[in-house]
Amino acid sequence: MTLLCFASKKYGEKVVLVDDEESYSYSRLFTESQKLALCLRKEVQIGSNSKVAFLSKNHASLVKSIFATSRLGAELFFVNTQLSKNQFQQLIEFHKLDVIIYDDEFTTLIEQSNFQGVKIKTYHEHLPAINNFLQVIDPEFYRIPRTSSSKLTLFTSGTTGVPKKAIHKPTLFNYLNPFISFIDRLKVLNYHTAYIATPIYHGYGMAILLLFIPLGKKIIIRRKFDAAESCNLIREHRVEVITVVPTILKRLIETNKNDLKSLRCIASGGAKLNQKLINDTIGTLGKVLYNLYGTTEAGLNFIATPEDLIYSTSTIGKPIDGMKLKVLDLNMEEVEVGKVGQICIRNTWSMRNSEYRWIETGDLGYHDQNGYYFLGGRIDDMIISGGVNVYPSFVEQILTQHPSIEDAAVIGIDDDEFGQRLNAFLVIAKSASTVTKQEIQEWLRTKVSKFELPKEIEIVDELPYSALGKLDRKQLRHMSTQK
Template identity: 50%
Template sequence: MQLGKLFYAMYKMKLLSPFSLYNLVAALLTCGVNVMALLRFAGKTYRNKVAFVDDYETVSYYELFLQAEALSIALHKSFQLTKGQKVGLLCRNHGSLVKSIFAVSRLGADIYLLNVEMSKDQLRNIFERQQFNLVIYDFELTSLLERANYKGTSIISCHDELPAINHLCGKSDDQLGKLPRTSMGKLILLTGGTTGKSKEVAHKPSLFNYLPPFLTLLTRVKLFNYKTGYIATPIFHGYGVAFMLLFIALGKKIVITKRFDATSACSLICEHQVEVVTVVPLMIRRMLKHNMEELTSLACIASGSAELTPNLVDEVFRKVGDVLYNLYGTSESGLNIIATPEDLKYSPKTLGKKINGVQVKLVDKNKKPVQEGVIGQFCMKNKWSMRNRSASWIETGDLGYQDKNGYYFLCGRADDMIVSAGINVYPFELEEVLLSHPNIEDVAVIGIQDEEFGQRLKAFVQLVKHTYLHEEELYGWLRPRIARYQVPKEIVFVESLPYTPLGKLDKKKLLTK
């Protein structure tokens, strides 16, 4: 069954020729089972096709393979990196990060993708828990590294004059083939990297285990149809690194930049005629506001990591076309559910349907499965989930339900729910109603203490520019549309709402307002 899926994937990728099969076998025999084998295969197969364009350089697939292989040799010789050791990557999106991921994988060391937006205390906590053999970091993050009190071995990712990764990638061909075959170490992602104490989530990339999500992205999202992809989301996030590896396997031209900016993003999409882009909803909203005329080449907007709103779905469909896909997954469980444009037309609120190989159950607070249409916590089970845990089912902390047609819907976080006068109240329900008001641009609802009811809702409302709405007028509009227990105790009008660098609404910051 698994071999059949593998050959189906290769058929879709048009890789069943003798030449392609030879390159695949040679890559595995030379490198071992690691992502460097994937890059060697891509380098030999796609050769002079552009692999990526970043803020500094344009590199072909064969050049990328040669540079990453040379870097792995240099890291082994200079830092004695080997299997079982730990390497932290504290980098934004650029070529040195991409090359480092492949090079460290070739050596069998564990790769820790560190969030560059972490505070010094969060970073210090990770350094105390993990004894890194090497940290590769961006030069502009030097002070953060120092304030986090890191005393171990480190090297800059990219610099014109100082010792850096980019200077270790330019060795000659005669150095290739000197490393023994090895299996890949773990790829560790961090959760809660900006809003709380981070937790390590370990994944062990597997050729067979990752076939179901890979095939789903090929077929349901139709990634094999596109030539150029722009990874606007951070590679240190699971969403970003997954698409990077997938694009490499498919031989796509990848556009990456160190920072997302709506102006430059729109310009890059237009310049490179980008067909598929990975984003969070906040990025889509900002690009549409800046210049939707530069987005006409897009055939696939792959949105993830945060919830889409019906207003945004409708705006994309009207201004860009039927190109929006909603991807649902977590750092722990990986990709699980996808909504196609057709699914979002069925309901702009849906997460879509689960992908093959995923088991989903929705449970109540007692861990008992709930009935169809009843809200429960999402629990996931698949073969590509995190590997540093004993339980097979992963509790996501997200609430939702499944309708009679098999579509899943997100209803916020489990820790967002409040109990008001004995009734379970979900902030997302009030948020959805408020977002349907024509004068409201964005909204966030949290729970606050109340002497009479125990807890009540509090709404933070951002209005559309150049519009006005009085508090009593909004209350009057709300009351016939919601239940009494959903009426907010307070409504606060704000200029803007706080978001994390990953584009998630940061409700913790609202608790102090």
């Protein structure tokens, strides 16, 4: 709310937010968020000890609710809208939530749980809802005591099990380094209109929202992503900055490249960019693609500029200022240049609920002699084949260099002789439908070691990705066992 208050005074009637229904000026967004805070305090008794969850798509009611409940000092829980019934039930039981602010489409999910707290819809014609709360009372008679107790709780994607939480304290001073690095490396001050195509409930979408508001930018959001509609939005509003995950970027380029000509900064995060997509984007739109690496626990930590991606399409770039990092082997010893280890991070903007100052990201990676960092996949994805460590992510990068392969995913499977071998799932380009598995095997044989050569290759129509663009390896393993 402090950021929004500052922006309201500075930018006034300038448009800040455009959703599916209407536009908001900075002044209106601040005034309505303040009034909503007062109404929620009086009608629902939300305060500094309250736990408030959001189960919502991207729209103005969500944005106002975030500012209002944060102003009241509540702990804010951002729930992935893709959670299963069982995952949502576990979240309810473990965190003892007081209030859920939710879209109507998630009513069944909530009603099937044992949640006993206050339920508030984001929109409704006549029932109590965020869009109706402003009409309940005249908030001029109430004042809210100042508080700094608010916390933002984000969750990991949960594709491999129960989502884990990461608590962040939204203190402006803690976030100066990523804030400044983002502005500087992405040249954000040069642009005026941004489109957040990623979910706000994800740490990435939330961070971009809070970064753009104090800079006086116009922010466009939509409840759901539709490639054709998004292309029209970009053309209509002459969008210069867009936040994407790789699957969103791929769909935009496939739908209408000409509508994307206004883009000057494509900020991709949340999942791995493959070489073909990077080359296609740069070849079509120029040097506009940025690769952002962060984690739910540790926040934003690496930025690869277009020049960095030209240096290497595999790099996540260089660390941002103000962070410390180590690449450690299994014995927790730092590895030398070029050797793979776990990336461990320490910074002021990481989660506040960790017992340790160093955060083990669970991501494998290495750095080269020029200070560029590269990912080697997740620790859980690494397999040991014939006593040799094999990184599926590396083999995936090689496979996507084949001119007939559009996308690739590699998992480990049990093998009697080697302990584990690789199983590759490939999406073949429509123009190359005649390519055979044997041809791909022979091509790959000259580029990887025998332990990295897949035992099996499967041709599929598409790979399973989450709404956040993360490859669902659990689903791939299920597909492998169903053969």
